[in-house]
Amino acid sequence: MRFLKQFFIKNQPQAAPQASKTSPALCEQAARGFEDVYHSQQPEQLPWFWRDLDPDFISTLQQLGLTQGSVVDLGGGSGTQAVAMAKLGFTATSTDFSAAALEGGREFARQANVQVNFLLDDVTNSRLTTKFDLVLDRGCYHIIAPARRADYLRTVLRCLAPEGWFLFKCFSSDEPARPGPFRFSESEIRDFFGTSLDIVELRKTEFPGAREIFPKALFALMRHRPAHT
Ligand SMILES: C[S@@+](CC[C@H](N)C(=O)[O-])C[C@H]1O[C@@H](n2cnc3c(N)ncnc32)[C@H](O)[C@@H]1O
Numbered sequence: 001m002r003f004l005k006q007f008f009i010k011n012q013p014q015a016a017p018q019a020s021k022t023s024p025a026l027c028e029q030a031a032r033g034f035e036d037v038y039h040s041q042q043p044e045q046l047p048w049f050w051r052d053l054d055p056d057f058i059s060t061l062q063q064l065g066l067t068q069g070s071v072v073d074l075g076g077g078s079g080t081q082a083v084a085m086a087k088l089g090f091t092a093t094s095t096d097f098s099a100a101a102l103e104g105g106r107e108f109a110r111q112a113n114v115q116v117n118f119l120l121d122d123v124t125n126s127r128l129t130t131k132f133d134l135v136l137d138r139g140c141y142h143i144i145a146p147a148r149r150a151d152y153l154r155t156v157l158r159c160l161a162p163e164g165w166f167l168f169k170c171f172s173s174d175e176p177a178r179p180g181p182f183r184f185s186e187s188e189i190r191d192f193f194g195t196s197l198d199i200v201e202l203r204k205t206e207f208p209g210a211r212e213i214f215p216k217a218l219f220a221l222m223r224h225r226p227a228h229t
Contacts, residue, residue: 017031030145031097031122040101043078048139048209053084056205056219057136057167061088064165069133072159074123075140079116085136086114095121095128110202120143124151130194131161139207142170142181157196166197166222172204174216189220197222 043049052208061067068089073082076094078101086092086109094116096102102118107114122126123140135156145150160166173185186202193199201221 002047015144017022026180030143034093034098035100036208038078038098043080043101043104045210046077046221047211048077048207049080050138050208051080053081053088054138054169054208056169057081057138060165060167060201060221067164068159070130071134071136072128072130072132073135073136073138074159075143076105076156077101077139079108081117081136081138082116082118083108083112083114085134086116086214088113090134093117093119093132095119095123095126097122124148124156126155126158128155128159130159131164132159133161133164135160135164137167139171139181141168142184144182146182153193153196154217162224164223166220167216168193168220168222169207171206171207172216172218174204180215184218186218189218193220193222 009097025159044051064093070091070093070155070197071082071085072093072095073085073097075080076096077098080097081106082092082094092114094102096105097120099120102120105116105118109118119128124144134145137156141149141152156166171181171183173183173188175183177183188197189202199220199222201219203219205219207217208214
């Protein structure tokens with residue numbers, strides 16, 4: 001836990017999308033930090049735990065009229081979002097670099113009696129080769145060290161089917177500064193993702209979880225930019 005507090009930086013500079021300079025050792029340290037957290041606490045105790053599908057994901061699926069397809073949740077932790085998507089009829093994959101998180105997810109999937117593909121994978125050095133109709137990120141990007149964000153983005157771009165949708169949530173810079181995930185303004189999200197993706201929607205929201213007061217967050221709906229003919 002102490003490591004995680006040190007790893008999360010209160011006021012971060014926004015990184016330009018550039019090749020990774022972060023050492024593999026730092027990434028391994030981050031993974032170990034999350035592994036310790038998932039080992040030492042029940043999933044329900046974690047501040048980001050939300051058993052049901054995130055309300056912003058629900059409203060977006062309704063808005064897009066999506067009821068089936070393939071979905072991957074990047075940094076999906078205990079797999080609640082992938083399990084919820086599988087219950088709706090989607091073919092769901094959940095990745096994380098914490099084996100303990102995935103183990104918790106397998107248990108949720110077993111209890112819900114649904115099939116979810118749980119994959120041990122570092123989003124900044126991903127082994128994923130499949131394309132998905134939907135890519136979800138609920139609180140993974142806001143953990144990624146600035147120097148690895150370009151690697152993260154490459155994974156998203158590679159996983160996203162040409163007509164696919166990317167549903168994204170992160171902490172907002174409206175959230176008070178304290179140890180925790182990185183926080184982003186709307187213009188920072190536009191500057192970073194808007195270079196490679198079409199941002200169809202970007203708005204303020206909350207990050208529902210185990211805390212009494214939900215942190216202030218941003219939600220974005222993105223897709224590949226259509227190729228010019
Ligand atoms: C704030 S938690 C959110 C978990 C999950 N998305 C949810 O909503 O319950 C962030 C998750 O990202 C995972 N994570 C952080 N960096 C990662 C990386 N480089 N590759 C894969 N997973 C990562 C952590 O292990 C953790 O499960």
